[in-house]
Amino acid sequence: MMNSPLLLSHFIERAERYFPTKQVISRTLNGKKSLTYQQIGERTRRLASALAQFGIKKGDRVGTFAWNTHRHLEAYFAIPGIGAVLHTINLRLSQDHIAYVINHAEDRVLFVDADVWPLIAQLRDQLSSVEAFVLMSDGELPEVDWPNVFSYEEFIAKGDPSFEFVQSIDETSPAGICYTSATTGKPKGVVYSHRGIYLHSMALGLADTAGLSEKDVLMPVVPMFHVNAWGLPFAATWFGTTQVMPGPQFTPQVLAELIDEEKVTLAAGVPTIWLGLLRELETGVYQTEHLRAILCGGSAAPAAMIQTFEQKYNVPFLHAYGMTETSPLVTVSMVKSYQADLNEEETLELRAKQGLVVPGLEVKVVGPNGEVKPDGAEMGELLIRGPWIADHYYKAEEVSDAFADGWLHTGDVATIDEEGFIKLVDRTKDLIKSGGEWISSVDLENAIMAHEDVFEAAVVSVPDPKWQERPVACVVLKDPNKGSVAEADIRRFLEGKFPSWWLPDRVIFMDELPKTSVGKFLKRALREQVKEQMEANR
């Protein structure tokens, strides 16, 4: 067979040739605009050419600090298209971490969205590697007297619209890098190869996973700075899928409007996004009938939310699982053909699991001593292996335990049932160890979120002299009912659903829950908050 390397330039070339009139709809600060793949392709070639002219070479890192827009999509292909490395920087990192990842990656050029420019401007003196800044605006420039600050449109105007992407790239070469927003310590860089992204993109198009197709109108709400928006913009471009980029201001209202106006068929994001959208949809003014599925991952989606989407809005939930180290697609909650006659409750239970591992990857769960648990047995740490799974952190001096024995050790505690369905139980570090037994904070959270007055809930451990640790629930109520639910109501709601010793010792009502930069509950901060509050109340 031909030694044809698996390169990302193939994706954009295919979109240009076969889907030149298909569109990318992009909502920037200056309103909504549409570009065809022909235009995107030409602009991508200009950008690649301009970067090459600037002196960017194979292996050089180029950073993006930007929302989901057409310009960010162009950078997705232009940077790897010359063999350079696309470093997508998480906008929600702390200032220290932003400076750290840019310096650690040694980004030579930085592409920055206009509204987040001030975050970069104040770090200017700390950024030792950056030689040029490109403001991703429609033309206006910030008032700074630095050299090499360009507007994006000015920068690409100098490029050649028929520039040929570099073909002499080894498929295992880095195409992208994304730092994990670790809750402790410095962020760690995960390097994505052309080969890894290519295979991952194929996996997204399989009928039994997300089934991403030319016929879809895809809206990636998951940020493009977060694991390449789950790799969706890469795959969608390859398949000629219409893409809707929600830009910087993706409020529930904006998302509902885009779903309605652009006839979105597939939307992707974390559970908190869909909780917000549900509230917006309750206004009843939006059409959602084109939505064939919501792809949901990042953290476990509560069964109650899945149920509302499926039953009230007739929108199936594609529950998925992955992490920065896994590109990220690992599982999709596909229901097998012979499970089609399960009853509603059983189906919902199945779909609330993270699902079956997608073709191409291998998984296992192991106990504390590394012993492999057979499918259908008890929980253990989830280990993953395959061609789009990371095997090191960028410039790490030693091999992390996370990659011991050729497997990625996820730090996620999971069960795998007899059908092979993975269910996340908890993070290893978020499990609550009470009296020598494990309590799953996630199971408790999902049960509490099924209460009709609860908007969201997180369960954390507090130290306990007798039991070592005990669970405490932090609950945000839906607005209209605020104050009408008491601690005892929540506890009563949980009774019978769990062993009595699982029930939270305390239920604390809060206005909001601290979240990580990608919308997951920030359990560490919450534990501190709870501890302080309980000490203050003592």
Next chain:
Amino acid sequence: MMNSPLLLSHFIERAERYFPTKQVISRTLNGKKSLTYQQIGERTRRLASALAQFGIKKGDRVGTFAWNTHRHLEAYFAIPGIGAVLHTINLRLSQDHIAYVINHAEDRVLFVDADVWPLIAQLRDQLSSVEAFVLMSDGELPEVDWPNVFSYEEFIAKGDPSFEFVQSIDETSPAGICYTSATTGKPKGVVYSHRGIYLHSMALGLADTAGLSEKDVLMPVVPMFHVNAWGLPFAATWFGTTQVMPGPQFTPQVLAELIDEEKVTLAAGVPTIWLGLLRELETGVYQTEHLRAILCGGSAAPAAMIQTFEQKYNVPFLHAYGMTETSPLVTVSMVKSYQADLNEEETLELRAKQGLVVPGLEVKVVGPNGEVKPDGAEMGELLIRGPWIADHYYKAEEVSDAFADGWLHTGDVATIDEEGFIKLVDRTKDLIKSGGEWISSVDLENAIMAHEDVFEAAVVSVPDPKWQERPVACVVLKDPNKGSVAEADIRRFLEGKFPSWWLPDRVIFMDELPKTSVGKFLKRALREQVKEQMEANR
């Protein structure tokens, strides 16, 4: 990213773990039987182990001379599972060629179906490399006094059911070999790598190609000795798809019965198979409502046949194109989302084309001097490039022109329209050159086959003193009307559809048309036949 090789053992391991109860239905000479993937997996491991015990090592060739059955499927995975090379031998080759390909491949073991055993038995003395014969029967053995003749069940009984497939295989290593049934000269071997088959299998599962899924019941009618039954058994096993193997006697009646009884959703084969099936379906006794599509390739399917399947039986036709050298999937006649509102005639015209190149491959058409024709321009030879396209023939002493400049030169003449749809016009050698202009034999054939009384038709060239070559049509009428259609009727039917100088000089009615071993018209033999007949009539 992890350096995980793309190996075929991953496919069968996935089927065993996640789809142990899903079935492979196999119709052998002893009737229909069902095996689960758990059983198939165990038997495959036994077979792999028995081959290893026999001394088969990495890189050794093992031949199969067999129909589509569960045992052949086991060989598909057991042989590459120990790093050996699956050599599928075309049952319809001439005796000379059968002996040639076995000797050329140096097969060490030969797996042979019971009904074709006599073909091998009489070649015994010519097969210099074969050390053992395994008869793929239910137990009975032929009456020969050779050493090392085993029954399949006896052979695998000695194997270890929990044998571990060899993992230390480079993904570019050969997994299979298939000889092209050339119409002239010796057959040429095409070597398939693990990587090539793996990527090709992914391509078969994409929503925009065949969309092969766990939910399908697949019946590959295309023989497993012909380009790995289009790679379908590999992909179907990976995805946990139910497979229906029609065995040695796949008459139209058997196929219609299997489609009905097994609720087949996707059937795959060459146009002549579907012409036969259409006649059988006219009995009206079969249910076909589970059939979501017919995957058709090998030669161009007449638009009239596509229309009958789609309109009368509500079965969409997935028209595909490929060849032994391309694994084979190159195109599928997918209709783009924005083409959904074309009228019936336009849609049919589109679907009768070979379609869009699938993700992963590149195509172009070139003129006589190698100049690339832009999409939408005139016809030229089709060239293909990509990770599952052959780049040499096995043990070829010199690089064939077929692989010049890093592209496969298909010998097929095609147009690519402005939407990127490929339409095969002819084989370079079957084009008719009349008065310095080209006439497409395929276009004429399709037009004639649209006549309601015509069963099938082939058009060939005859030498002409004035015009160099002229077209002659060979026509087989549908039984009931035999004799009722005259030469002039056919010519009149074509008038207005083509320039007058395209119309065949003669229409010859025949009882049947000579075909290649894989059901394509044998134009070379037909040209001889026509020449003789015309000389006899002079």
